[in-house]
Amino acid sequence: MTDEIPAIDLEAALAEDAPADLLLRVREAAERIGLIQVVNHGVPLELIEDFERRVERVLRLPRPEKAKLASPTGHPFRGWRQWPDDLGRLELERYSVGQFDNPADAAAAGVSERWLGLYKHGNVWPPEDPDLRGVTFAYAKAAVVLAQRVLGLYERLLGLPAGSFPDAEPHHINMIVNDYPTWTYPDTVAEEEKLLLLEHTDGSAVTILHQHGEYSGLQAQQADGTWIPVPVVPGALQVFSGTILTRWTNGLFRPVRHRVVAGGSATRQSTGIFYHPSLDTVLEPLPAFVGEDGTEFEPVVLGEIDETNVENYLKVFGRPEQVAAWREGRPFVSELAETSAGR
Numbered sequence: 001m002t003d004e005i006p007a008i009d010l011e012a013a014l015a016e017d018a019p020a021d022l023l024l025r026v027r028e029a030a031e032r033i034g035l036i037q038v039v040n041h042g043v044p045l046e047l048i049e050d051f052e053r054r055v056e057r058v059l060r061l062p063r064p065e066k067a068k069l070a071s072p073t074g075h076p077f078r079g080w081r082q083w084p085d086d087l088g089r090l091e092l093e094r095y096s097v098g099q100f101d102n103p104a105d106a107a108a109a110g111v112s113e114r115w116l117g118l119y120k121h122g123n124v125w126p127p128e129d130p131d132l133r134g135v136t137f138a139y140a141k142a143a144v145v146l147a148q149r150v151l152g153l154y155e156r157l158l159g160l161p162a163g164s165f166p167d168a169e170p171h172h173i174n175m176i177v178n179d180y181p182t183w184t185y186p187d188t189v190a191e192e193e194k195l196l197l198l199e200h201t202d203g204s205a206v207t208i209l210h211q212h213g214e215y216s217g218l219q220a221q222q223a224d225g226t227w228i229p230v231p232v233v234p235g236a237l238q239v240f241s242g243t244i245l246t247r248w249t250n251g252l253f254r255p256v257r258h259r260v261v262a263g264g265s266a267t268r269q270s271t272g273i274f275y276h277p278s279l280d281t282v283l284e285p286l287p288a289f290v291g292e293d294g295t296e297f298e299p300v301v302l303g304e305i306d307e308t309n310v311e312n313y314l315k316v317f318g319r320p321e322q323v324a325a326w327r328e329g330r331p332f333v334s335e336l337a338e339t340s341a342g343r
């Protein structure tokens, strides 16, 4: 079996006497593709499954009920949302959660006053499931512990003292559930023509992903440009390197480029927790990685990137009605074609 995307036992890799070849595989993957899968990762599977069952129930509600869960202010990364393609065919349905429900909660957790405005666009919790909020935050918390452990492993692989990657509190996270529909259009089209999520890298330090479904729709790009599927390994979580890790290592650790292709009659869901250090953090390469050639990465404050996220996103992907809803601070629900009826 190939080792393009190693699936590793995290406890074994973190052990004092971790096998050298295991550590080598992880380091090699971090430099080559930016993606590993982990088992024995410490995030309770019952918690992941409980969370996914609850979200699934929400996503199977009748559309008028789901429409009530759209962000009241049209924020693209809060609440429920559907993404149709140019023909109105549903490509992706998302439920997104921010780290705090409102600026007061963020302030109480120690977020600097300067960034509190980011939390003016609240989360949207379904009244049908009063426990979803608690389960969501419990899952996010467990994923944060995992993210920090993997970053600790990466420090070790790089010969850095523990704590070299900035990890000031309160760290910053976002959470997304992706629900991909079946794709009932002719099966003969090239994969490029049935992308449900376009290729991208994540702006996190690392992203913790759980994929759940009947086929390996997630693909990662290799250095030569070819795409390989990320196998569905029962119980495993995927750890994506994001662009912050790349910046810290001055380009040594690659951010994984990834995309999602349709699977014919099969469905798939994923949950991503995007982990970052505190919004106050100045992101820049660690001195250990800056040689005589210097660096092309300019220092940047994470909170300043976050403040421009929505505008940047809408500039590229926003449809006119969606942009108008955001400008006017009202909810937005996409029109869908007949072919996507039932969602």
Ligand SMILES: O=C(O)CCC(=O)C(=O)O
Pocket: 176, 178, 197, 202, 209, 211, 218, 258, 260, 269, 270, 272
């Ligand atoms: O669905 C997936 O597996 C990938 C999702 C993803 O890349 C994202 O939400 O950023």
Ligand SMILES: [Fe+2]
Pocket: 200, 201, 202, 258
């Ligand atoms: Fe992603």
